[in-house]
Amino acid sequence: MSHTPFAVAPEEAASIARDLEQGRTLPLSWYTDPAVTVAEIDRIYSHTWQYIGRAADVAAVGQFVTADVAGRPIVVVRDRDGSLNAFHNVCRHRGAKVVLEECGQRRTLQCHYHAWTYGLDGSLKGAPRSKSEVGFPQDDLGLRKASAQTWGPFLFANLDAAPEPLETQLADVPALTAGAGVDVDNLKFHFRVEYDLKCNWKVAIENYLECYHCPNAHPGFSHVLDTDMTSYQLVLEPTLAWQNGPLRQLSQGVAPEITGYTGRDGAVPEGRYFAVFPNMKVNINPGLPNLSIGPIVPMGPDNSHGFLDYYFGADVSQQWIDDMMVFDNEVGAEDTVLVESVQSGIRSGALEHGRIMLESEKLIAGYQRWLLDKLNTKDA
Template identity: 30%
Template sequence: MQQHQSLQLPDDFCRDLDHAYTLPANYYTSESVFQHEKEHIFAHAWLCLCHASELAEINAYVTRKIVGENLVAVRGRDGVLRAFYNVCPHRGHELFKDSGISRNMVSCPYHAWTFKLDGELAVARNCENVAHFDKADYSLTPLRVAEYAGFVFVNMDMDAAPIEQTLSGLDAHLKSVCPNIAELQVASRTITDTPANWKVIVDNYMECYHCAPAHPGFSSSVDSASYTHTFHGNWTLQHGLSRSSDQGYAFGQEVSNQAFSGYWAWPCVMFNVVPGDDTMTVIYEYPVSAGLTVQYYEVLMKSKDVTPQQRDFITWATQTFRPEDLRLVESVQQGLQSRGYRGQGRIMVDANRSGISEHGIAHFHRKVAACYAAQNGQNDACD
């Protein structure tokens, strides 16, 4: 695959945070650029599928579609978590539908090839009459899979570095802020087909410059004066002290966590430990094309049986706070295609790296640019 001319960026792109500009507009709109990202970012990255509670039970499985690939993670009868491409090796038909609890084997609805949950082909009708047919040659194609920081990740690159190395320190930090993270449950899930490039969504997450004008409820709770954004390799942390607010995060003074901690992990998953104990929100991005991203927005709590106060929070988070961001990224995606947009935007990084500084965007764009450079033979790797 040849290097697309539009992927040529200066070697020092976004290295100087104080004088940084965004990626050019066509990086957000070009299908050619997106195809390169599929091969050189997503095919080698640790992609977050779900909270580990979704796969705790024997025979539990979860499917996700990411950059055109249908993927499944399943907990086998032996208790081992495995992941595969969710396609039958015979003719490519989908095997698992949606998510749930499987039988001890999964049968393809097309020709009834049947597989054990460890991926081994158990039955292929009429195979005894087919020359040189060896069932061992037709197991499901595996993926790397890991349970980390309370979540399940997969990687299409079987030679990828371990997630403990790629996201070093994230597990310990998340658990220090949310000690019961492994015990949480999915109390709410909202799925949206978002008409925006995946990087537009990450850009929006990586700064709180927009918080005061666009998120009045959030801003009534989280103190911008104490807000910080720090970089930790392939993940970052946004942190701000919080106060209870009926418009945003409402919590009692007895709770141990009275701060907002927002974690972005490469390339596009966001974990938010919100004020109050044992409560998180998670944004999973599953890119479809240059202009479309499926997003799963989950609220995690200690139990799926929520209290009235917790229900109020879920309602605010899903019906007020979340739509505010969805409207923003949709508008940006449209504006990037306008003749009136000058092609690149100034990244508003202030000298103090304050709570409204956009240095997080520059950090993210530098990492994206490094992947393009790696693809062009200028670096060894982009992670």
């Protein structure tokens, strides 16, 4: 069964861009149409850096990790010369995943199906019975190249063999993270939290890009951080958007809380929350050194999957981590209700567009312009 590919003609893109300037959203059909999801994977996910895990898991020769980037399998491995290689985890024989394990250490990458064996550099070293094949093109059947880079303890992959550097996409995030009082090289990985959402992935990211809803929907978050419009900072950059939330000032004569998470007990004075386009979240909560990082990826037009890896400073106590996670999980549960409500409303077909608040939701407006540019068929 064939499907018409999603396309945005230049004149249509220009019209949508004008609408965005006036506060009209992208067409809401883009949040339910399977063809749009396919186009997003082809035009956006295939050419952007994705956080996949820990650099420590590929520190030694032969160590590897596997991941899926919006359903496309990838493997990252440390080569014998110390370089970091990434490949599409797809055997050149008949398309099986070469490596099934999530991580480990190997001398070669051998496919579990027919034992085609690839070197750590991706070249095909051998295929059973290939010598009986006349003119077997072994040199042409290496694994398709992808890319991998690191930032501190964090490992990223890109499905493109020659993408722009990771530093371009991250832009100011490393400097702003350090400026928040977090030295990423001193962080220790603790755990991963995975979650599923019954909403389009863009709905989840756009919810993350504004705190207009915080006073109403996140009372606990707004109790710790000052979410008032005059205090809560919104910054849009070409490849990302970020928010800076100062601690809420205590009323005169009110003693600070001494139990549970307060955010007032460490070297991190503010909350900083980064959305690196298209889909990566980097969260720093106030208090002791902490950072969570992870993507949200499409699982179809109405469903998405995400995970966050949580890192903490070496001296952060388990009690502090537990208290902060109560705070963090509360916000996450509240957001789940919000984004799934939005998807239900969009799916109803009652509206063709929404209306953005151009001051309080300016990061969404910028993000939607970025998406429009990526989906515009001028480069497709």
